[in-house]
Amino acid sequence: MFTFSGLPYDANMPAIVWALYLVAAVLYCSPMTIGFIRNVEYKWPLYFGNLLAGWTGIGWAYCLYYAIFADREHAPSQPVALAA
Numbered sequence: 093m094f095t096f097s098g099l100p101y102d103a104n105m106p107a108i109v110w111a112l113y114l115v116a117a118v119l120y121c122s123p124m125t126i127g128f129i130r131n132v133e134y135k136w137p138l139y140f141g142n143l144l145a146g147w148t149g150i151g152w153a154y155c156l157y158y159a160i161f162a163d164r165e166h167a168p169s170q171p172v173a174l175a176a
Contacts, residue, residue: 123155
């Protein structure tokens with residue numbers, strides 16, 4: 093049976109692993125976050141596309157590309173009312 097008894101133990105290893113998980117989660121969610129902040133036209137399909145195909149890498153790269161370069165949703169323009 094293989095054991096790790098001969099290897100040095102680092103007490104900070106769990107913190108490092110959790111920090112790496114946090115960084116990976118932030119990177120994985122970045123296309124969704126960018127898409128919602130920019131208010132892109134198809135933000136909900138972007139959200140579900142990233143959840144379902146983002147793990148492939150190619151799907152994540154496409155979602156990131158779309159989130160950055162897609163057109164923004166056209167909000168109805170409202171006239172600005174100046175104080176009378």
